Amino acid sequence: MTDGDERSSSTHRTASGDVDADAPADDDAPALPDEDVDAVREALVGWYGESHRDFPWRRTDDPYEILVSEVMSQQTQLGRVVEAWEAFVDRWPTAAALASADRSDVVSFWTDHSLGYNNRAKYLHEAAGQVQTEFDGEFPETPAELSELMGVGPYTANAVASFAFNNGDAVVDTNVKRVLYRAFDVPDDDRTFERVASNLMPDDESRVWNNAIMELGGVACGKTPRCDEEGCPWRRWCRAYETGDFTAPDVPTQPTFEGSRRQFRGRIVRTLGEYDELTVDELGPRIRVDYAPDGEHGREWLRGLLSDLADDGLVDVVERDGESAARLRR
DNA sequence: TTCCCGTATT
DNA sequence: AATACGGGAA
Incomplete structure (x- = not known):
């Protein structure tokens, strides 16, 4: 679970007027004036509907297949995930099939497809086992239950709940943070990101919404912004588009891989x-x-x-x- | 060289 | 709160 119910602290940003992240008078204040929130939502969903990339996992609502795609996507660029995902769900089509596989085969598959962190192959294999043993073969459907699976944290739990069951809370990954930070001046603070993201998401539309906002961050609002090229639907509200300051939240730098x-x-x-x-x-x-x-x-x-x-x-x-x-x- | 990036562990 | 964790691509 995300820590969605904690409302106590402290980040105030009223100065610019376009985000009121934690107003004392109204903890659930939206990120924009009420009349604009609907327009912001419609603009993004409309943009996604007409222009999104057609990844194969966007054509399924099978939670197992979604989980596999999410775990792969956490560490690998989406273009390279497509082939690996198709081969993986072809070889192990269900959680039960994966649970029966040898761990060494799953880990070797991961390595052979250059999917990075092989610990995650182990987690995925283990999670498949948990579905059999702890959930009686019935794939869990809520973010709270999904979070019990090995390797499934707040992001993945909400992603799977959203894309498989339209049943998630707002996902907060680096794409979402970057978009909210740039567009609405949301301060670089995880709790605030979560609250703003959650308030912005239309009720019971987690499937399309979470797809759309991450697509925005991946396609139009990446590190190098492509606002006009991609027809960003938020240009008319976007603080960064207005000021030309496309600074993004800091991402922790990594030690060099070569020789590590x-x-x-x-x-x-x-x-x-x-x-x-x-x-x-x-x-x-x-x-x-x-x-x-x-x-x-x-x-x-x-x-x-x-x-x-x-x-x-x-x-x-x-x-x-x-x-x-x-x-x-x- | 730098970028990408969520989760588990300590 | 900090650190470990893969390896291709930009």
Whole structure:
């Protein structure tokens, strides 16, 4: 669940007049004057209706298929997700089918399709199991229940509830934050984003609304805005369009990937997907050319990575002839 | 090089 | 509150 019911604090932004995020007199004050809220809503839904991209997961309301698409989309650009999603739901068409699969197969699929964080493949597999064991094979339908599934946080819970059941609250991802921040000067504060997003969403229209506002953030209001090119439906209300200041909320910067332990974890998982089992010294040279058993990046270093991967439940480390060997966990 | 990005864990 | 987590694409 999102923390939608907390209304206590403190962010006041009345100065510019176009957002009253937390007015003392009326906690649920809309982001715009009443007469404009309807127009803002209609403009966005209308724009989405006539111009949205036609992704395959937008043609299904199967919650399992939606969940798969959301988990993939959290980490990978949508263009690349299409092929992977089709192959995934083709291979494991239902939550029950996925739950019966070997974890190693799901993780290898993830890696083979360059889907990033392989922990999420594990979560998805685990969530499919939860649907069988904790929900009796009936896919949960509310954000609160969906949140109980492994790997499903506030964003994904509301996305699946919305797109499968038209039953979600407003999603708040970085697209939504950027759009609200630019258009209505909403301050960069998670609680405020949630409240404004929730107030802006028309009742019982989470499916089209959440699709539309994220489409806006992805197509017209990305880091580089394309307001006129994409015919942004909010130009007449948009603070950024008016002022020319398209600053977006800060996104935390990442440590470099090249040479990182994440990179080598990825290589280990990829390599182990190609073999039944490898000893540490067989594995080492396959993940870095300068592997030397007693060198700086040798057994010690590699065993550390393997031990973390084992803690994550992705790898098993076994003893074979007094030597450590690794394999993907089934 | 930088960007993308939600969740779990600590 | 901070950190770990993948890897292709822009």
